[in-house]
Amino acid sequence: MIARHSLIYVGSRGFAAALNMASVAVFTRLAPVESYGTYLYVLSWALVLYGATCQWPKFAFFALYDEAREPAQVGTVVRILGGTLLLAGLGSALAAGLGLMPARMAAAILALAFGTTLFEGSTEIARTRLQAGAVAASVMSRAVLILVLGSAALHLSADPLHLAFAVAAANALAALPAAATIAPMMPGRGSRAEALRLFAYGWPLVLSFGTAALAQSLDRLIIAHTVGPAGLGAYGALADFLRQSFIVFGEAIALSLISIAKRDARAGGMAAAARVLSDAARAMTLIAAFGAVFFLCFDDIVVAVLLGPDYRAEAQQLAPVLVLASILMMFRAYYFGQVIYFTRTSRLEAAAAVATLATVAVLSLLLIPALGATGAALAFAGGQSAACLVLVLGARRAGTTMPLPLADMAGIAGIALACGAVMAGIGLMPGGLMVPGQGLRLVLLAAAAGATAWRYDVLGFAGAIRHRLAA
Numbered sequence: 001m002i003a004r005h006s007l008i009y010v011g012s013r014g015f016a017a018a019l020n021m022a023s024v025a026v027f028t029r030l031a032p033v034e035s036y037g038t039y040l041y042v043l044s045w046a047l048v049l050y051g052a053t054c055q056w057p058k059f060a061f062f063a064l065y066d067e068a069r070e071p072a073q074v075g076t077v078v079r080i081l082g083g084t085l086l087l088a089g090l091g092s093a094l095a096a097g098l099g100l101m102p103a104r105m106a107a108a109i110l111a112l113a114f115g116t117t118l119f120e121g122s123t124e125i126a127r128t129r130l131q132a133g134a135v136a137a138s139v140m141s142r143a144v145l146i147l148v149l150g151s152a153a154l155h156l157s158a159d160p161l162h163l164a165f166a167v168a169a170a171n172a173l174a175a176l177p178a179a180a181t182i183a184p185m186m187p188g189r190g191s192r193a194e195a196l197r198l199f200a201y202g203w204p205l206v207l208s209f210g211t212a213a214l215a216q217s218l219d220r221l222i223i224a225h226t227v228g229p230a231g232l233g234a235y236g237a238l239a240d241f242l243r244q245s246f247i248v249f250g251e252a253i254a255l256s257l258i259s260i261a262k263r264d265a266r267a268g269g270m271a272a273a274a275r276v277l278s279d280a281a282r283a284m285t286l287i288a289a290f291g292a293v294f295f296l297c298f299d300d301i302v303v304a305v306l307l308g309p310d311y312r313a314e315a316q317q318l319a320p321v322l323v324l325a326s327i328l329m330m331f332r333a334y335y336f337g338q339v340i341y342f343t344r345t346s347r348l349e350a351a352a353a354v355a356t357l358a359t360v361a362v363l364s365l366l367l368i369p370a371l372g373a374t375g376a377a378l379a380f381a382g383g384q385s386a387a388c389l390v391l392v393l394g395a396r397r398a399g400t401t402m403p404l405p406l407a408d409m410a411g412i413a414g415i416a417l418a419c420g421a422v423m424a425g426i427g428l429m430p431g432g433l434m435v436p437g438q439g440l441r442l443v444l445l446a447a448a449a450g451a452t453a454w455r456y457d458v459l460g461f462a463g464a465i466r467h468r469l470a471a
Contacts, residue, residue, distance in 0.1 A: 012136030013252035017245060019143035023150060024241050027163070028233075028307050030154035037229030039160035040236035042105060044217035044224075046112035046164075049091060051213025054084040054117040056206050058124035060198045072191035073198075074125060074182055080198060081121045088113050108164040115171030122178040127259055134181045142174030208350035215357035215383055216329075219376035222364045235373040237307055238318055239380075242326040246291055250330035253283045257459075258338050265342055270400055273342070278405045283458045284335055285409040288327040289416030290449040295323050297423050297441060321377040328384035336391040339402050348394045352387040359386040408456050419448040 028036055061077045089110055096106035119142060126134045146167055153159075153166035223232045257280040261273035295302065299319040337349065360383035367375025395401045423441045426432045432441075453459075 012139045013248050016139045016143035017248040019140075019147050020248070021241055021245075023143075023147045024237055025305070025307065026147065026151050027154060028237050030151065031158060031160065031163070033233035034229045035158050035160045035233075036237065037224065037233030039163045040220060040232055040240075041224045041229060042108050042160065042164045043112060043167075044220045045101075046109045046116070048210070048213045048217055049088055049109055050113040050116050052206070052210030053088040053091065054081065054113060055120070055209040055213070057081050057084060057198065058121050059209075060201045061125060061128060069191075069194065072194050076191050076194040077125065077198065078121075078182075080195065081117060085114060085117055088117075104161055108161045108168075111165055111168035112171075115168035115175075118175040118179075119171040122175040122182065126178040126181050131178070131181045134178045137177035138174050141177060142170055145170035145174055204347045204350045208353040211350070211357050212353035212387075215353060215360045216380075218357065218360050219364055219368075219380045222368055223373060223376050226368055234307075235318060235376060238303070239322050239326075239377075241302075241307075242295070242322050243329070245295075246287060246323075246326040246330045247333070249287045249291075250284055250334040253280050253287070253334065253459075257283070258334075262342070270342055274403045278403045278408075279457075279459065281335060281402070281404055282408050282412065282456050284331060285412045286449065286453055286456075286458050288330065289413045290419070290445065290452070292323050292327060293416050293420040293423065294445060295319060297420065297427070297445070298438075301438070318373055318377050321374060321381060325377055325381035325384060328381055328388060332384045332387045332391065336388050336395075336402055339391060339395040339400060342400050342402075348391060351394060352390040355386040355390045356383040359383040412452055412456060415448060415452050419445060 027039075031039070057077050057080045061073060092106045092110040092113075095101055096103040101109075119138065123135050123138050126138075149166040149170050150163055153162040156162070220232055220236060223235055257276050261276040261280070264276060265273040296319070299316055303316050303319070332352070337352070339348065360379050363379035363382045364376060367378055369375075371378070392401070423444060426437055426441050426444075429437070431437055
């Protein structure tokens with residue numbers, strides 16, 4: 001089951017990641033740097049609004065899900081999500097009414113929050129119920145729709161708000177496959193008892209997710225106000241591209257394995273989930289190690305192919321720091337951050353979010369005026385490091401730590417480092433950076449990653465193949 005779920009989730013996320021990278025490439029060529037930066041500014045505020053109002057119910061549902069109470073839980077969380085959307089709408093209207101932002105921008109921010117809530121809410125419920133096929137369909141549909149609708153919006157108009165509305169519509173439409181799996185339970189009545197359980201668990205998440213969303217967007221918001229939208233365009237384009245690699249695949253691992261680990265923990269406690277969680281740690285280490293080698297060895301090609309000429313110089317300068325920040329964010333969000341679903345309390349996430357915000361705020365104020373976008377990248381990496389530290393130490397104090405197979409993780413990282421050294425050596429040879437040399441380096445990287453995955457039986461594929469061959 002683990003291999004099958006992993007294949008479905010990783011395959012769908014890989015397909016979506018490729019299209020999302022294509023979307024970044026297309027958008028950065030259709031939109032001027034300043035327009036794309038303005039879109040990222042709007043998107044950043046939308047994520048803050050979503051995190052502060054609409055994000056917590058889906059995580060509370062995942063943490064407290066019980067098959068025996070499924071209809072009541074689903075009906076209740078759907079109603080709670082409706083209430084949070086109303087709250088988000090009131091917040092956007094208040095911001096526009098007070099003159100904090102233009103009404104069109106407030107409407108675009110609300111539309112993005114609305115579309116994100118529909119997509120994330122429906123896919124989270126379907127994921128928790130182990131409806132892998134429906135989740136995969138929604139994930140792939142969203143990638144296709146964002147590319148098609150976003151490109152059409154920018155082709156017809158360079159207005160960044162039109163792009164925001166197009167992305168919002170893509171999220172809402174892509175929610176349909178996942179929503180179809182829960183539609184039979186939606187007409188059912190909500191439960192006051194279930195609502196109280198969800199609120200009791202989830203109320204700290206209201207603060208923590210809002211704080212975390214602000215922490216993850218603060219660097220961009222400060223860049224927009226200090227360097228300007230043009231500076232945010234190059235920084236955000238590369239950061240989003242990297243997130244579509246590390247974060248998407250890290251999320252795919254979480255979608256496939258953490259849900260199974262949570263089910264095992266419900267049946268037999270943390271010890272029953274340790275094997276699956278250790279496999280998740282190995283898989284994320286494989287992604288982080290070989291992904292970093294790929295981007296650091298091929299950053300000039302990646303930036304040239306995916307980003308327009310106006311973005312290239314700054315993007316190459318930012319690449320090493322943003323690679324580190326992306327890796328830290330993946331582990332923080334999709335491994336160490338998952339501990340809250342095993343401790344039965346969400347307060348640890350709130351502490352991690354506060355640590356992230358405080359670190360990002362202090363480092364941004366110190367580094368961005370002097371270093372610009374590079375300072376923002378360093379601040380973001382520092383914030384993710386602080387969150388990881390809080391989650392690790394807090395889980396240890398609570399007696400529920402996420403297992404870390406350190407020897408295997410070190411072995412994976414060591415193999416990736418050796419592979420990177422060989423690739424760097426090839427690049428220094430005459431013609432090493434020409435097409436044949438680049439092809440050889442890419443083949444070497446793929447072979448090393450595949451051999452490492454086989455050696456450590458990442459995601460159980462090697463074991464499944466051995467079992468099938470032995471049968």
